[in-house]
Amino acid sequence: MNKKILETLEFHKVKALVEPYLVTEQGQAELQELMPMTESSRIQQAFDELSDMGQIFVERPHFALGATSEIGPAMRRLELDTDLNIPELLAVKKVLAVSKELVDFYSNLENVDLVQLPQLFEKIELFPSVQGALQAINEAGFVEDFASENLSKIRRRIRESEDQVRQVLQDLLKTKGDMLSDTVLASRNGRNVLPVKNTYCNRIAGVVHDISASGSTVYIEPRAVVAINEDISNSRAEERHEISRILQDLSDHLRPHSGIIRNNAWIIGHLDFVRAKHLFARDQQAVVPQLSDSQDIALLNVRHPLLTQAVPNDLYFGRALQAIVITGPNTGGKTIMLKTLGLIHLMAQSGLPILADKGSRVAVFREIFADIGDEQSIEQSLSTFSSHMTHTVAILEQADQDSLILFDELGAGTDPQEGASLAMAILDELRLRGIKTMATTHYPELKAYGIEMAGVENASMEFDSNTLRPTYKFMQGVPGRSNAFEIARRLGLADKVIQSAQNWTDTDSDVNRIIEKLEHQTVESRRRLDHIREVEQENLKMNRVLRKLYDELNRERENELNKARLEAQEIVDVALAESKSILKNLHEQASLKPHQIIEAKAALKKLAPQVVDLSKNKVLKKVKEERAAKVGDDIVVTAYGQRGTLTNQLKDGRWEAQVGLIKMTLKPDEFNLVKAEKDNQPKQRQVHTVKRANVKGPKARLDLRGKRYEEAMLELDEFIDQALLNNLSQVDIIHGIGTGVIREAVTKYLRRNRNVKEFGYAPQNAGGSGCTIVTFK
Incomplete structure (x- = not known):
């Protein structure tokens, strides 16, 4: 595109309208370089990005980015093996912080269907170690004491020396107060000094740093603090050298990642630019064509x-x-x-x-x-x-x-x-x-x-x-018509002059009348079109109102249903707790078979309805193919996710199934079909969602580390049930050492379980007392 047309049509003024919405220097640089494109694909990509940003603002109306500075020159210096200064490191630190904020924002973004922007968010890379190292420099540009152990020691020594200097000078203020012109310490040439009266300047030994304009006051650094101040000056030099070394280490830490960090900065600037275009469109009522x-x-x-x-x-x-x-x-x-x-x-x-x-x-x-x-x-x-x-x-x-x-x-x-x-x-x-x-x-x-x-x-x-x-x-x-004669007549020009002018002018009056008629028709058509648009807008507003009312009604309905489910869940939880206590007593007193206890517990757990979490605004839809079960069909028992095979159908409609080494009696709604006998229709793959168990296969190891007592006991109970159903002969339970609470609870549970043959701690090279190996009967 030729530059002359950009100047003629004042395209730079349009860019100036977008500039106030930008918050990053990278975005401002992209705006300044903006030029018309001639490839339809690139233009459409820019439009898709703008539409995506509009979708984000619908879900998150206050989406914003942190202000970042240009880091291109700093990254080039890194690539040339040059160390960065504190302002440059702060700029990089800000880019990494904004990168982390954008990644977190995108990971929490839901219910938004984006086309182009996901590939930008997903290309942002994070460097937690680098970001953590840069915390050594605070936002004011001060290198913190924890940046290095040596720096902390140097600054501690400086503070102790300064305290010592102040103490010595305070003592002199008290003992030599009559020789001083003021009772407040002064500072000259970066040193704390005493304001001594000129007549007593020989009475206080030390270094003279200054004399007042009147000559009545001499500013003396007492000899008792000269040596201490020299130590402070040396420590200050060591501090500067240590800070320089720390900046070098930080630069070395950043250097391998300079290219990726530069790309992160560009993505931040581009997202800022797209956001600015959206805000411009919102305020100017502009659209994506x-x-x-x-x-x-x-x-x-x-x-x-x-x-x-x-x-x-x-x-x-x-x-x-x-x-x-x-x-x-x-x-x-x-x-x-x-x-x-x-x-x-x-x-x-x-x-x-x-x-x-x-x-x-x-x-x-x-x-x-x-x-x-x-x-x-x-x-x-x-x-x-x-x-x-x-x-x-x-x-x-x-x-x-x-x-x-x-x-x-x-x-x-x-x-x-x-x-x-x-x-x-x-x-x-x-x-x-x-x-x-x-x-x-x-x-x-x-x-x-x-x-x-x-x-x-x-x-x-x-x-x-x-x-x-x-x-x-x-x-x-x-x-168009010139309207010159009519304008002149309305402005007061005499009719005879106008008539004379019309005679002199070779004007086709018929053509003018036709044009005038066309103008009236056009105005009338525009008026009707405006009326149609007004009616259309009213219809759209009414439709939005009705849609809003409909959505609110559905929301209220789901809320009421969810309340009922929650109440039912609470009732069932109480029943489960009581039934667990009863089963525990039965397990200790009666000689029941393991699969009978597991079946009873699974039947009780099925009473708990699923609760929809409306905060995520998602509805879980289950589609179950209606087909009669047959003997020999493979099934998944929904209570605990185990596979089995149907062996017989009883008269009351229930089914007998072989699940591992255990025979079970199931109702038709207690299992899902996995594979049926071959028929005329091709097989269709079915996906079964199991809430309470993992269908990936039996696990022989349970890790309880970091769990709370109640949570650990529940997982242990379910783990032992699964191990028995899958006919496992031995399992490992990792409980760690810690305070010993979980370990003791595991030991008590295993002692009460009639199906446990023996158990003991693992060998020292396999976890020792932090792991228990269990052997079943």
């Missing part, structure tokens, strides 16, 4: 972005239309419409939202040319006509079918008849070459050209003859 691959342009209620109170207009520049000729008087807004068309496409091809309504379409042009304004040059002996024609010749040489050309006052600056002929010839040349063109003109001959020539359409700017003011409304398909 559709991209047309056939130069079919439709701009709905389009506004010029640099005008504070721009009048919205519709502009249709269809595929079959090659040229639009705008006629009418000056100050009507013709040039603004010309610039609006060009500037909107510059914005769209730069990935920026445009000031228009939803449904607008833009084309993609490889070049946009414009001849707007008077570029006459006295030094180059160029008149207005010459300057326009020179520019027009250059445009005709460079333009092709992928170009958009904007002419302001085409053919102006010369004889009207010759100028009109040149304008029609230029438009016809561009029409035959298939180049989209919009031109403004005062020549009446071009009105007839627009009516008679295929692919060319007239347009004008509406003018209110009652108020003698332009309305800046764009009327496509209607040529």
Whole structure:
């Protein structure tokens, strides 16, 4: 894209409108380098990113990024084996902190369907060790004492010496108070000194650092603190050297990751830029347009972005239309419409939202040319006509079918008849070459050209003859009138003078009447269209209200159902606790078989309904294929996720199943089919979700470390049940040493369990007293 069109249409002012929304220096740099693109795929990618950001703001309206500084030069210094200073390290520290915030934000983002932005979030890499090391420098640029052990020692020594100096000086203030001109310590040349009266300067031994302007006070550093201050100065030098070494270590820590950190900074800046575009679109009521691959342009209620109170207009520049000729008087807004068309496409091809309504379409042009304004040059002996024609010749040489050309006052600056002929010839040349063109003109001959020539359409700017003011409304398909005679009559010019002027002017009154009629029809059509839009907006508002009420009703219904489920869950939990106590007593007193106890516990657990967590706004849907079970079908017992095979169906509808070494009696709703006998239909893979157990296979090891007592005992109970069902002969229970509470609880549980043959601690090289090995009967 040529730079002249960017200057002519003031594209830099549009970028200035986006700049206040940026918070990072990387984003500001990307904005400054922003240029229109000519590849549709890149433009669409920018639009998708902008749409994604809009989806994020729907879910998280207050999404924000931390301000970051440019770190490119710092990363280049690292690559050149140069150490970074404290401000540069702070800038890197901020980039790493914002990177962590963005990764956390994206990991917690739910209910948002993104297209382009996920690949940016997922490319951010974190360096916890580097980020932790940089904590040695606080936000004020101070290197903390914990940065190194040596630095901590040096600073402790400095503080002790300074305390000693203060104590000595305080003692002197008390004992030599009559010799001092002030009872407050002074500081000269970085040293604490005593303000001694000049008459007593020989009474206090020390180093003289300064004398007051009147000469009555001598500032003396007592000899008793000179040596201590020298030690402090040496320690300060050691401190500076140690800080330099720490900065070198931090730079060495960062150096291997400089490229990735630079990429993180770019991603942060790009996300900041996309966020700024969204905020600009929100405040300016701009939209993301559709991209047309056939130069079919439709701009709905389009506004010029640099005008504070721009009048919205519709502009249709269809595929079959090659040229639009705008006629009418000056100050009507013709040039603004010309610039609006060009500037909107510059914005769209730069990935920026445009000031228009939803449904607008833009084309993609490889070049946009414009001849707007008077570029006459006295030094180059160029008149207005010459300057326009020179520019027009250059445009005709460079333009092709992928170009958009904007002419302001085409053919102006010369004889009207010759100028009109040149304008029609230029438009016809561009029409035959298939180049989209919009031109403004005062020549009446071009009105007839627009009516008679295929692919060319007239347009004008509406003018209110009652108020003698332009309305800046764009009327496509209607040529403009000069309105000179009517304006003159309303301004008080005599009728006979106006009549004389009309006689002198070779004006086709019939054509003017037709144009006037077309103007009235266009205004009426626009009025009806505005009414239709108002009705449409009211319908949309009503639809949103109804949808909101419907969603609220569904939410309330789910809340009530969830309350009922929670109450049921509480009741069942109480029943489970009581049943567990009963089963425990039975287990200790009666000689029950293991599988009978496990079946009883599984049946009790099934009473607990599933509770929907509405805070995550997700509904779990289960789809179960309706098919009759048959003997020999493989099943999954839903209570504890074990696979088995159906062996027999009882008269009461229950089924006998072989699950491992145990035979079980199950109801039809207590298992899910995995595989049925072959029939005419092909097999379909079924996925069964089991809530209380893992179907990956039996585990022979249980890790209880870090668990609370109640949680550990529950997991231990379920683990032993699973081991018995899977006919495991030996398992390991890792409980650690710690306080010994979990270990003692495991020991008591195993002693009470009748199915445990023996148990004991593992060998020393396999965990020792932190692990118990259990052998079953």
